[in-house]
Amino acid sequence: MKLGRLNHVGVATPDVDAAAAVYAELYGATERTETKDFPHLGVRVVFVTLPNMQIELIEPLGEASPIHKYLEKNPKGGQHHMCFEVEDIVKARDAMIERGATVLGTGEPYIGAHGVPVIFVHPKDTGGVLVELMQDPALYQGEAGQ
Amino acid sequence: MKLGRLNHVGVATPDVDAAAAVYAELYGATERTETKDFPHLGVRVVFVTLPNMQIELIEPLGEASPIHKYLEKNPKGGQHHMCFEVEDIVKARDAMIERGATVLGTGEPYIGAHGVPVIFVHPKDTGGVLVELMQDPALYQGEAGQ
Structure with a gap:
């Protein structure tokens, strides 16, 4: 097991569209995905694309969203996790x-916002950093390949 | 002005060598720099190198370190800033x-841990995220070129 490239940094925010506007207007980072809701994950997501990675802007969706607790502590938002690709x-x-x-949840990998299986490792294991591990999309063959 | 590649994610920690050991032993991210002190910046730093970016592990050095306040709030450490290259x-x-x-401090760019000029933008401007902007090292010609 070896970390591959950083796929994205997850950034929690109360409003993904307002946050995406900041990256575009303040920093000239205009390349972004459409706003997309993932009700089963409890999040609304926009990806801002930079030359070597993406920023995943994450807004809570629904009462059970995993982002609520983070925004209670940090109402303006902030860096939430780092996601690395694995083979x-x-x-x-x-x-x-x-x-x-x-490993958070059931321990079973599940399909994340990129359409490939992911897991999350508890922040206590990595000096307070929530780490997401993501199947390298280039090596993913879908459910049948797992 | 347009953001270039993400150069590194800054991660605050009470102990850079212990943190680097976690990235090596838990995640197989074994490529790292020597531990280096920057007394004028108030930090001790190790860079862990991944295929497309680095993790900058940052430990406070001295009483006036800018990392103390972060660790008071987050004793185990956590994500501290994102650093993007600019032309x-x-x-x-x-x-x-x-x-x-x-822009934090005097507003004047100063030489950071990579040996190129940097500035920091206040987290309030970017949804709670502290953003470092860094002269693209490939385009830097030293003090004389500025």
């Missing part, structure tokens, strides 16, 4: 458990 | 001011 998400999950880390 | 740091600074953002 094999199942092997990466197994390695995390074997090495004593805590 | 011309002076023009970028001017654009930030013109667009109503707050």
